[in-house]
Amino acid sequence: MNNALAYNTYAQNDVSIESPQKLIEMLYEGILRFNMQAKRAIEKDDIEKRTYWINRSAAVLTELLNTLNMDADGDLSHYLEGLYTHQLHQLNQANTENSSEKINDVNRVIKGLLEAWRESTQVAVG
Numbered sequence: 001m002n003n004a005l006a007y008n009t010y011a012q013n014d015v016s017i018e019s020p021q022k023l024i025e026m027l028y029e030g031i032l033r034f035n036m037q038a039k040r041a042i043e044k045d046d047i048e049k050r051t052y053w054i055n056r057s058a059a060v061l062t063e064l065l066n067t068l069n070m071d072a073d074g075d076l077s078h079y080l081e082g083l084y085t086h087q088l089h090q091l092n093q094a095n096t097e098n099s100s101e102k103i104n105d106v107n108r109v110i111k112g113l114l115e116a117w118r119e120s121t122q123v124a125v126g
Contacts, residue, residue, distance in 0.1 A: 021121045027064055028114040031057045035103045035110075042100050054095045057106070061088050083109065 038053035065084040068077040087106050094102035 021117075024064075024117055025114065025121070027060050028110055028117065031060050031110050032107060032114070034060070035107050038094070039100050039103050042098055042103075045098075047098075050098070051095055054091050054103075058088055058091050061091070083113075 034053045034057040038050050038057065041047075041049035041053060061084050065081060065088075068081055068084075070077045070081075087109055090102050090106045093099065094106070
């Protein structure tokens, strides 16, 4: 994954980022926060806010997708490409079907990725 590109993009807006590894963690956390807001909007039957928050989550996933380095990371990047693409599809369905369950499905995947990312970066640092 091309962490430097994502880091440089984000660092323009927030100079307090510690590392590219921390940025990926923050992006996963952002998806979870945006999805929580989307679920609240679904509960309130607020179509405008639901769409806004789902679009925010989709934008983060798209950024993660765009930063994959297929040449350097090979199989992992191809796996993540398919996973991110599927999550984008799930978010699109959540929006069109007004489905909290689809958002829950995305959250389960993102939580798993976040946990794996944290474990892998702790091992690399520690």
